[in-house]
Every structure is written in structure tokens, then in C-alpha cells.
Amino acid sequence: MVFSSIPFLFRFLPVFMILYFVAPRRMRNVILFLGSLFFYAWGEPVYVLLMLFSTLSDYLHGRLIGACKSRRVARGLLISSIVINLGLLGFFKYSDFLIGTVNRLLGSSIPLLKLPLPIGISFYTFQTMSYTIDCYRGEAKIQKNILDFGVFVTMFPQLIAGPIVKYRDVQDQLRQRKADIGAISYGCRRFVAGLAKKVLLANNLGLLWTEISGGNLENTTVLGAWLGVLAYAFQIYFDFSGYSDMAIGLGAIMGFHFPENFNYPYMAKSITDFWRRWHISLSGWFREYVYVPLGGNRRGLPRQLLNILIVWMLTGIWHGAGWNFLLWGLWFALWLILEKLVLGRMFKALPSLVGRLYTWLIVLVSWVFFAIENGPGALRYLSVMFGQGTAGLYDSPTLFILLEYRVLLIFAAIAATPLGHRLTESFFAVTGTGVTVVRRVLEKLVPALLLLASIAYIVEASYNPFLYFRF
Amino acid sequence: MKLENEKFHQGMTVAMLALMLLVLAAADMVKADRLFSETENRILAQKPELRLENIISGSYGEEYENYATDQFVSRDRWVALKTRMDILLQKKLIKGVYLGRDNYLIEQHLPGNYDQGKVNKRLDQLLGLTEQYPGIKVMLVPTSDNILEDKLPPHAVSFDQRGLLDQVKEKIGEEHVIDVFPILEEHREEEIYYRTDHHWTTLGAYYGYRHWTEAMNYPPRNFDPQDLVTVSDSFLGTLHSRLNLPMEADKIQIFPRTASRRIKAVYDFAKETTSYYEPSYLETKNQYGYFLDDNHAFIEIDTAYVAKDRELFLIKDSYANSLIPILAPHYEKIYVLDLRYYNGSLFSLMEKYVTSEKVDVLVVYNCIHFLEEFSYR
Numbered sequence: 001m002v003f004s005s006i007p008f009l010f011r012f013l014p015v016f017m018i019l020y021f022v023a024p025r026r027m028r029n030v031i032l033f034l035g036s037l038f039f040y041a042w043g044e045p046v047y048v049l050l051m052l053f054s055t056l057s058d059y060l061h062g063r064l065i066g067a068c069k070s071r072r073v074a075r076g077l078l079i080s081s082i083v084i085n086l087g088l089l090g091f092f093k094y095s096d097f098l099i100g101t102v103n104r105l106l107g108s109s110i111p112l113l114k115l116p117l118p119i120g121i122s123f124y125t126f127q128t129m130s131y132t133i134d135c136y137r138g139e140a141k142i143q144k145n146i147l148d149f150g151v152f153v154t155m156f157p158q159l160i161a162g163p164i165v166k167y168r169d170v171q172d173q174l175r176q177r178k179a180d181i182g183a184i185s186y187g188c189r190r191f192v193a194g195l196a197k198k199v200l201l202a203n204n205l206g207l208l209w210t211e212i213s214g215g216n217l218e219n220t221t222v223l224g225a226w227l228g229v230l231a232y233a234f235q236i237y238f239d240f241s242g243y244s245d246m247a248i249g250l251g252a253i254m255g256f257h258f259p260e261n262f263n264y265p266y267m268a269k270s271i272t273d274f275w276r277r278w279h280i281s282l283s284g285w286f287r288e289y290v291y292v293p294l295g296g297n298r299r300g301l302p303r304q305l306l307n308i309l310i311v312w313m314l315t316g317i318w319h320g321a322g323w324n325f326l327l328w329g330l331w332f333a334l335w336l337i338l339e340k341l342v343l344g345r346m347f348k349a350l351p352s353l354v355g356r357l358y359t360w361l362i363v364l365v366s367w368v369f370f371a372i373e374n375g376p377g378a379l380r381y382l383s384v385m386f387g388q389g390t391a392g393l394y395d396s397p398t399l400f401i402l403l404e405y406r407v408l409l410i411f412a413a414i415a416a417t418p419l420g421h422r423l424t425e426s427f428f429a430v431t432g433t434g435v436t437v438v439r440r441v442l443e444k445l446v447p448a449l450l451l452l453a454s455i456a457y458i459v460e461a462s463y464n465p466f467l468y469f470r471f
Numbered sequence: 472m473k474l475e476n477e478k479f480h481q482g483m484t485v486a487m488l489a490l491m492l493l494v495l496a497a498a499d500m501v502k503a504d505r506l507f508s509e510t511e512n513r514i515l516a517q518k519p520e521l522r523l524e525n526i527i528s529g530s531y532g533e534e535y536e537n538y539a540t541d542q543f544v545s546r547d548r549w550v551a552l553k554t555r556m557d558i559l560l561q562k563k564l565i566k567g568v569y570l571g572r573d574n575y576l577i578e579q580h581l582p583g584n585y586d587q588g589k590v591n592k593r594l595d596q597l598l599g600l601t602e603q604y605p606g607i608k609v610m611l612v613p614t615s616d617n618i619l620e621d622k623l624p625p626h627a628v629s630f631d632q633r634g635l636l637d638q639v640k641e642k643i644g645e646e647h648v649i650d651v652f653p654i655l656e657e658h659r660e661e662e663i664y665y666r667t668d669h670h671w672t673t674l675g676a677y678y679g680y681r682h683w684t685e686a687m688n689y690p691p692r693n694f695d696p697q698d699l700v701t702v703s704d705s706f707l708g709t710l711h712s713r714l715n716l717p718m719e720a721d722k723i724q725i726f727p728r729t730a731s732r733r734i735k736a737v738y739d740f741a742k743e744t745t746s747y748y749e750p751s752y753l754e755t756k757n758q759y760g761y762f763l764d765d766n767h768a769f770i771e772i773d774t775a776y777v778a779k780d781r782e783l784f785l786i787k788d789s790y791a792n793s794l795i796p797i798l799a800p801h802y803e804k805i806y807v808l809d810l811r812y813y814n815g816s817l818f819s820l821m822e823k824y825v826t827s828e829k830v831d832v833l834v835v836y837n838c839i840h841f842l843e844e845f846s847y848r
Binding site: 184 | 474475477478480481482483484485487488489491492493495496499526527528529532535536539540543546549550552553554556560561562563564583624625626627628
């Protein structure tokens with residue numbers, strides 16, 4: 001089930017929330033656990049067993065690590081947990097990719113497994129690994145209650161599209177959490193804001209991207225190619241950050257504090273900066289559990305550059321089992337390394353606009369690799385962007401598309417900056433009865449209108465994709 | 472004064488949003504399911520069957536989502552709300568319809584949808600017909616996007632129907648083609664297309680007729696656009712249905728002469744009437760059905776004119792429906808065939824009716840219907 005759907009908004013959510021808040025406190029985790037299983041089983045009726053297996057396995061590993069006195073045995077248990085988690089992930093996500101690669105290299109014809117990817121497996125295996133690793137490091141308390149642990153793994157708000165919540169960030173909230181009316185109200189507004197980002201901005205800009213990418217590249221103009229990838233950049237940002245907002249909002253309603261996942265990434269002044277703002281919970285995970293253990297920046301520059309390369313190859317391949325995703329990661333590694341070596345110092349001396357434009361350029365190019373999964377196709381698209389196409393700079397169809405989407409693009413551009421946020425804050429900082437009245441009205445009217453508008457676009461859903469089926 | 476009570480207002484916000492969801496959810500539970508959406512002109516998804524194998528395969532979840540979305544309470548109003556928001560976003564193309572100047576709705580026909588292969592297939596069929604009946608005339612009427620170009624939003628592209636017509640001329644010979652492009656362009660400032668519907672108006676058909684008489688070298692009968700009378704001023708056509716926006720309705724007009732004469736029309740060898748017009752349609756959504764009782768596979772018309780035994784065999788789409796009454800004075804009998812509803816062999820039918828030099832054969836389609844639907848066995 002996805003959040004931006006009628007069954008979720010008008011069946012699951014009301015029923016779940018009523019049960020959750022009517023039930024006595026000690027029953028809430030049971031309801032949250034069962035509700036989450038139902039939520040997951042709706043789309044993945046078979047793979048729900050896989051998720052339960054993963055839960056049980058890491059619960060037991062955690063208990064055993066906690067119980068064992070020997071550091072060596074604990075280490076063995078940790079390795080066992082990681083092998084199981086990565087084994088599951090590898091088997092379900094990467095086996096066909098590996099088989100395909102082997103076949104191509106050796107000319108063999110091992111049949112592909114053609115397993116559908118269990119939704120959210122990349123998210124929940126990373127969450128459970130954070131648990132066992134932290135148990136081993138002594139940074140997390142061992143969870144004795146399997147129900148509470150099950151809630152951590154399966155919790156529906158962040159189950160299928162993140163943020164990736166580290167166990168120790170929520171371990172106390174699993175047992176004891178309090179949502180006062182302030183938190184609930186914040187959660188509701190955050191959820192609606194995320195829904196609107198996904199449904200109003202991402203889906204509609206996705207239409208622009210499909211219109212351009214669905215056409216014949218020979219007829220795609222330079223302007224069209226840039227418009228298309230710009231629309232894709234906005235689509236994936238508002239889709240993904242919208243999902244995170246909805247997850248954080250739903251969590252807040254129940255008293256959870258999930259980590260932030262995005263911080264205006266398109267305002268970044270460098271690629272290093274971009275990755276501090278984009279999918280923060282994933283880059284944070286890799287930093288903590290891969291980059292730092294590999295030595296981070298403590299073992300000299302060459303080692304640091306190698307570490308960057310490794311982490312971003314993994315980041316790339318995490319997003320999907322395909323060469324294009326690997327390439328996508330390597331592309332970022334390249335610029336991160338260049339920034340470490342020279343560019344970083346250079347951009348510091350230049351106006352921040354230069355850094356922003358450079359970041360946009362690198363990121364837009366990266367989205368071409370990301371969105372177009374076959375390499376030659378991506379290269380052809382890039383060549384059209386940079387004027388090597390056959391259709392010229394622009395033509396009437398491109399101008400028509402530009403005119404059709406101009407208002408939406410302006411909205412998207414504004415929504416990608418902190419401008420709206422800052423305006424609201426400075427407006428609300430003004431005191432006086434008149435301002436307060438306006439504020440009281442707006443804080444209700446805006447979410448209500450956004451919700452109504454989102455429902456209309458969901459009901460008339462010519463296009464409402466789920467983008468993370470490859471993650 | 473509760474203005475400063477933060478908790479109160481937070482509670483209000485939560486209550487309001489929760490209530491919106493709950494009320495809609497409850498209303499959605501009690502409303503009845505529909506089979507068909509009139510406004511969207513399509514069959515709506517129905518409740519999927521709850522079977523174990525569907526649940527395991529995950530298809531139940533998918534089908535249930537389609538069902539819940541299609542049957543969501545007040546779906547039509549949500550769809551209309553979405554359309555309005557699209558308009559607020561300055562969109563000029565919604566569901567394949569351009570919002571043109573002067574309140575014209577103009578159907579979009581993308582060049583990419585009509586590739587040369589498709590065109591060739593239709594041309595070959597047309598050539599086959601021409602070879603069999605060398606006296607045949609073909610009138611392919613452009614749709615409004617090709618004539619009302621100045622009403623289109625800036626940079627809107629359309630499939631080039633002039634180019635299509637040139638190909639037709641080349642393929643079957645210019646002498647067979649009645650090219651109404653120039654005369655329609657000449658009168659583009661007049662009401663020759665409906666604003667809310669994809670058809671040409673009776674006035675448009677009249678100009679088509681004028682050009683036809685010239686091409687046939689027939690003396691034009693005494694029709695005068697001044698004489699047109701309005702039979703309905705509440706016509707909201709197919710393009711309006713797609714958007715379902717409030718807009719000014721079109722008028723349906725006819726030449727009074729065409730209604731005064733008592734004719735005999737036999738629809739599909741069964742239903743018999745005495746007029747080209749069927750007023751009961753004016754009470755329905757499909758007011759264009761007023762002309763010739765909507766669409767029938769075959770109509771045999773006794774025009775009650777004396778015209779030297781001349782007869783017409785007409786192969787047509789719905790564009791011809793408003794033209795037929797104006798053509799009538801030139802013929803004693805008119806046979807009207809709509810290939811979309813006819814499954815038999817075209818040539819064996821024509822053998823029966825096109826028996827002498829006195830029977831003209833005419834093909835009337837709009838260019839788009841021609842490309843999409845013209846085919847016979």
C-alpha cells in the first residue's frame with residue numbers, strides 16, 4: 001500500500017488510527033505491529049514472511065550478542081547477522097544482476113531467477129543491521145521484547161521508503177513515547193505537506209519527464225532534454241522527500257521522532273554539500289557503518305579517497321541492481337574526490353552562485369544515468385542535452401510543454417528552496433492580534449486545501465507511480 | 472479569547488483534518504457503486520473478487536485500489552476539481568483537449584499518433600474502392616485544429632491534415648477528391664465548428680455542400696445561412712464531457728426547409744421515420760444524435776424530391792449526419808452506410824445499390840476518423 005492512495009487514506013489510516021488511539025497504551029505496539037504487517041502484506045502477501053524472518057533473525061542475534069561474554073563469539077554473531085541480512089538483500093535484489101553479468105562475461109546462459117524485489121527490503125535490512133552492529137558496539141540496548149523489536153522493523157510509516165531509522169535513535173520510544181497535541185498536530189500537517197509534495201508536484205512533473213523521455217530522442221530538442229531532466233530532478237526530490245515527510249508526520253502522530261531525510265538538497269553549494277542534504281539517513285548510515293570503519297579520513301588522503309569511492313559505489317548499487325546505478329554512484333565519487341583535492345577550495349573563493357550552478361549541473365547529469373537504465377540511452381540523452389542532437393535548440397512542441405508546465409515549475413522551484421519556510425517564520429514572528437488571526441486561519445486552511453487538492457489528483461490518477469520498487 | 476491558546480488551535484487543526492478523512496471515508500462506505508461514468512464515458516472498476524490466489528499474487532490489492540479510486544465518493548466532483556486546478560496552473564491541454572481562444576475546445580491530434588504506415592493502410596483501402604467505382608468522390612473534412620489554428624494555444628502542434636489530403640490526391644487522383652479545406656479556411660471566422668464538440672456545425676456542413684456542388688457541377692440549391700434556425704441552445708458536446716467544466720452551450724441549427732418536407736427514412740431495415748431529425752435526442756446528453764437518429768449501420772432515405780432518378784450511395788462517419796439533409800434535394804434516394812457498424816462485405820452491398828450511372832458514390836469522413844476508422848471488408 002502506498003500513502004498516496006485511496007485505500008490507504010480512506011480505509012487503512014482511519015481504521016488504524018482509531019484502533020491505535022482508542023486502545024490502552026500497552027496494546028498500542030500490538031496494534032502498530034499487526035497494522036504494519038497488514039499494510040505490508042497488502043502489497044507483498046508472500047514476502048511479509050521474509051520480513052518476519054529477518055525480524056526474528058536479528059532479534060535472536062541481538063539477544064545472543066547481548067548474552068555472550070566473549071568478544072570473539074560476539075564478533076562471529078555480528079558477522080552471521082550481517083551475512084544473513086546482506087544474503088537476503090543480495091539474493092533478492094542482486095542475483096539476476098550478477099547472473100546477467102556472468103552470462104555476458106562468460107557467454108554462458110544461466111537462467112535468471114526473475115524474482116520480484118520485496119518492497120522496502122533495502123530499507124529494513126539496513127535498519128536491522130544498524131541494530132546488531134550497535135549491539136555489538138555496545139551503543140544500543142539489547143531489545144528483549146520481540147514485539148517491540150518487531151515494531152521497530154516493520155513500522156509502516158518508514159517501512160517502504162525510509163527514512164532509514166537507526167535502532168538506537170528510537171529504542172526508547174519503542175517502549176515509552178508520548179505524543180501531545182502539539183506533536184500530533186505537527187505530524188498531521190507534516191503528513192499533508194508530504195502528500196501534497198508527492199501528489200501535486202512530483203506526479204505532475206513526472207508527467208513532463210515521461211512526455212520528454214517517452215518521445216523519440218531524434219525529435220528531442222536541447223531545451224526539451226534539459227526540461228525533461230529538470231522535471232525528473234524535481235519529481236524524484238518531491239516524491240522521495242514527500243514520502244519522508246509523510247513518514248515523519250505519521251511517526252510524530254504516534255510519538256516517534258524519526259530523523260530528517262532531506263534538507264533542501266537543491267540549495268547545495270557543492271556535491272559534498274548535496275550529499276549532506278540528500279537522503280541523509282542513507283548517507284549517514286554508510287558514513288557510520290562503512291566509511292568510518294574503513295578508516296574515514298584518519299588514514300591519509302589516498303585511503304580517504306578510496307573510502308569515498310567504495311562508499312559511493314555502494315550507495316549507487318543500493319539504489320538498484322544495475323550498471324547505471326553503479327555508474328551514478330561513481331559519478332558522484334568522482335566529483336567528491338575532485339572537491340576534496342581542488343574544487344572545494346576553488347569554490348570557497350567564488351560566489352556561492354557558482355557553486356550552486358556547478359552542483360545543479362553535476363546532479364542533473366547524474367539523474368540522466370539514474371533515470372535511463374540503459375547506458376547507451378543515457379549517453380544519447382546526454383548528447384542531446386549538450387547540443388549533439390538532431391532536433392535543434394527548441395521547437396514548437398518543446399515551447400508548448402514549457403508553457404504548459406511553467407507555473408508548476410515555478411512552484412516546484414520555490415518549494416525546493418527554504419523561501420516559503422522563511423517567509424512563514426518571519427510572518428509568524430510578527431505579533432499583534434491581526435497577524436495572529438490570519439495565522440490561526442492559515443494554519444488550518446492551508447493543510448485543508450492541500451489535502452482536498454491532493455485527493456482530487458489521487459482520484460483522477462492518470463499517473464501515480466511508486467518510484468522505489470528498485471531500491 | 473482563545474487566540475493565544477496554542478493547544479486549542481493545534482487540537483482544532485487535528486480535529487479538522489481527521490474529520491475530513493473520517494467524513495469522506497464514511498461517505499465513501501455508504502455510497503452505492505456505479506457501473507459507468509457518464510461524464511468520463513467509461514466503465515468503472517468494480518469490486519474485485521476476494522480469492523486466495525488473488526491475495527497471494529498481490530493482484531487483489533492492485534484491483535482493490537483501482538476499484539476504490541474509480542468508485543470514490545463524488546468522483547465526478549473530484550475530477551472536476553482537478554480540471555479546475557489544472558486550469559489554474561495555466562494548462563491549455565487537458566485530457567487531450569486544447570482550451571482554445573474564444574472558448575473553443577479543440578481536440579488534440581498529435582502527429583506522432585498517425586505514422587505513415589497507418590496512413591498507407593487507409594490510402595490502400597481507399598484506392599481499392601476508387602478502382603472499383605471510378606465515379607467516386609471523397610470528401611475528407613479537416614477537424615477544427617487544422618482550420619481554427621488561430622484559436623489554438625501558442626505553439627500547439629497538430630497533425631497536418633493538408634498533407635494527408637495531398638497524399639490522398641496523389642494516391643487516388645485529384646479528380647476524386649472534394650477538398651473543402653479552402654472554403655472552410657475562408658469562413659474560419661464564422662461558426663463552422665462547435666465550441667464544445669468535435670463536429671462541424673450545420674453551417675460548416677453547408678460550406679462543405681457549397682464546395683461539393685461546385686466540384687460536382689451541380690447547381691446549388693437555395694440554402695441561405697441567414698435562414699438557419701436554432702433547435703437547441705443547450706448543446707454540450709463530447710469535448711465538454713471530457714473536461715466537464717461549466718461553459719456556454721452551443722446551438723444546434725438546421726435549415727428549416729430540410730425539416731418541412733416529409734421524407735421516409737428506414738434505419739437498419741427496420742425503424743421507419745419521416746424526418747432527418749429526432750428531437751428526443753435534444754433531451755439527452757448526446758444532442759448531436761438529433762441528426763439522423765445518431766448512428767446507424769445503414770439508412771435508406773426517400774427524399775421526396777424529384778431529381779431525375781438520381782441516387783446517392785454515401786459511406787460516412789458522423790460528420791456527414793448534418794450534411795445529408797442539405798444534399799437531399801439533389802437525389803431521390805440516399806443510401807447511407809456507416810462502416811463502423813457494418814460487418815458485411817462492402818462491395819456486395821454496393822452491388823445491390825449502385826446499379827447505374829445515376830447513383831453517385833460519396834465518401835464523407837473527417838480526416839481523423841478516416842485515419843482511425845476507415846476500413847471495409
